[in-house]
Amino acid sequence: MHISDGILTPEWCLAWFAIAIPFIAIGVWQMKRNTKENASYLPMLAMMGAAVFIISVWHIPVPVTGSCSHPIGTPMSAIIVGPFPTVVLSTIALFFQTFFGHGGLTTLGANTVSMGITGTFGGYLIYVLLRKINSPLWVAAGMAGFVGDILCYLAAALELALSLNPGSVLSHWAIYSLGYMPTQLPLAVAEFVFSAGIVQYIADRRPDLMLGKLWGEVTDA
């Protein structure tokens, strides 16, 4: 989902920035508020930021398809530190990833929308829904990782289709999605495994560090 500079039209680059900026602003506000409320929030944010950066940049080979790709890590981060702050972490991670040849500065908004917003909120929504029907924590977290990962790539495919193929968006969205999916499905399973494992571990050992509220204060975690 790391779309490079030069691929999207300037209009679409601006449009994706316009969509991303309100989410980032809310995330920054929540970060400031939550840091004041809970002393563990800042180190947890820093740890999740480093984790999202490395999880979403390191290519994992999938020999069956003969290519490689990466998980995204943002659904796990959303459950632990909250979805809006995760958008900020994702934007920072994507910015530094441009220095590793992944993505671009002009497409930072588009990449934030796919990985930071769609992957994050899509996964978080699944997590909340599954927890509401009393699903075990590890299943809800794992499914958040799986679904968030897939949704992120569907969003990236849509961004490409909207910008490059305005006359045939749906058919090209399907084509680009099919290009991503064979490699991404096994990695979404990997995302299920580590999201489930890490969230369950933290909930078992330090439930007070499960700070991923959508709007609420972190002190009641």
Place this chain on the structure above:
Amino acid sequence: MLDRFTKTALVLMVVLTAIFITGAYLGYIGGHEMEGTDAIVEEHAASTAVNVEATSSVPAITDLVGEPLGFTIAGIVAGFIVGYLWTGLFRREENA
């Protein structure tokens, strides 16, 4: 004597490295380039439009030192940050 966290981290590192190397090796002996899916789809998408080509607005570290070294540096830096903060956040439970 290694503590529990260090042992777990080392085991994870060895297992993940083995998975990555085995996966890459199986791919290469199968005759594949093991290129990133992002680049493959992006190239295909660019080919469907006129005058669209991937560019780079910032100098990439991986262009200077190569991808293996570049990503190793990234992994070491991020790994130290995660490891340092993880031990800090979970020390209370592990010492209990």
